[in-house]
Amino acid sequence: MLTTRHGVRPLATGDLEAFLALAGQDPVVNVFADYRARTTHLEPRWLGGEMWGRFEGGELRSACHVGANLVPVQATAEDAAAFAERALTRGRTVSTIVGTQEAVEVFWNGVAAGWGKPRETRWNQPHLEIDTAPAVTPDPLVRRTTRNDMAELYPACVAMYTEEVGLSPEAGGGADLYRARVTQLMNRGWSFARFDDGRLVFKAEVACATPHAAQIQGVWVPRDRRGEGLAAAGMAAVVELVRAEVAPVVSLYVNEWNEPARGTYAKVGFRETARFATVMF
Known part of the structure; x- marks a missing residue:
């Protein structure tokens, strides 16, 4: 009705x-x-x-x-x-x-x-896709995370979220719920990272996936390791792993003003297919 x-x-x-x-x-x-x-x-x-x-x-x-x-x-x-x-x-x-x-x-x-x-509006967010092999060499040290990685992974996820959204996911007593989400993605095999001497230096997750596509979220490199090419090689590895084992097309959306990230994704081989917008409260 x-x-x-x-x-x-x-x-x-x-x-x-x-x-x-x-x-x-x-x-x-x-x-x-x-x-x-x-x-x-x-x-x-x-x-x-x-x-x-x-x-x-x-x-x-x-x-x-x-x-x-x-x-x-x-x-x-x-x-x-x-x-x-x-x-x-x-x-x-x-x-x-x-x-x-x-x-x-x-x-x-x-x-x-x-x-x-709203707390923030983002009206121009390129939506990007890749359905081919990455255009740069994948980082062979990127792997799926395990529970043994949580001591490094969880703080990195909190840092990424806070940097991206402007608000900690732990605000208002949300730590347990956010930790459960990080653990859920790990258990699904949707959490990827590279570690150098036990320290996390790159991470990304699959936020959602269908038989047709997977959407990436949470791409992050610590500030003191940026500019070394870790993100491009890391994303290439994620694209290769996800396309082989999760879905044939990998997508994400990025803020228009984030020139370093957009440059990284273009280098990997992502192409813009739409424009997104986000209103956050």
């Missing part, structure tokens, strides 16, 4: 096939929502929120993941405006809005008056 005049309603398990077909129109850009749908089967108790769908003539035309992260899926400006109208009826429960630039901008313009001032 449609719940608004714009044809928006929460999706359920019976909509999974239609949602996967929708996400499959651009399976790399939509990897996060695709992954969430596959792992939760669109059950709200597992989603920790809802997946909204917008229908036209009985066909699913766009969607919107609404959990801790709000992520439009294949949403035009009109779709994003319809999702914003629905979002205003429930108030803000999300900590981040992220997705393709136009959809995020239109959505934010629709909810800004009612959702309060």
Whole structure:
């Protein structure tokens, strides 16, 4: 049953096939929502929120993941405006809005008056992909992390997150939850690092993955080791490992102002395929 005049309603398990077909129109850009749908089967108790769908003539035309992260899926400006109208009826429960630039901008313009001032907005974030062998030699010392690495890995993850987001993941008593997330990625084989004499000097993780694509997060090198080529060789190793064992396409998105990171990814062979935007609370 449609719940608004714009044809928006929460999706359920019976909509999974239609949602996967929708996400499959651009399976790399939509990897996060695709992954969430596959792992939760669109059950709200597992989603920790809802997946909204917008229908036209009985066909699913766009969607919107609404959990801790709000992520439009294949949403035009009109779709994003319809999702914003629905979002205003429930108030803000999300900590981040992220997705393709136009959809995020239109959505934010629709909810800004009612959702309060964001902590930060990032309107130009190149979305990058690689589906070939890396263009630089992979670092042979990059490997999957294990529990024995936690003493070095966890502080590096906290440092990366704080540097990138501007807020510690341990703030407000979040240390246990964040440590659990780091451990979860490690247990899945999605955490990679290089160590020199026991010290972590490069790391990266797979944030989410489907049979089509994997999205990388948390790329980090300690400040005193930057400029040595560790990031390029390390990312090349991650690309090689992930493409061989996780998914055929590797993606990520990066802040436009982060010239060193963008240069590193270009050197490895990543190419821009879309523009993302992020609103953080």
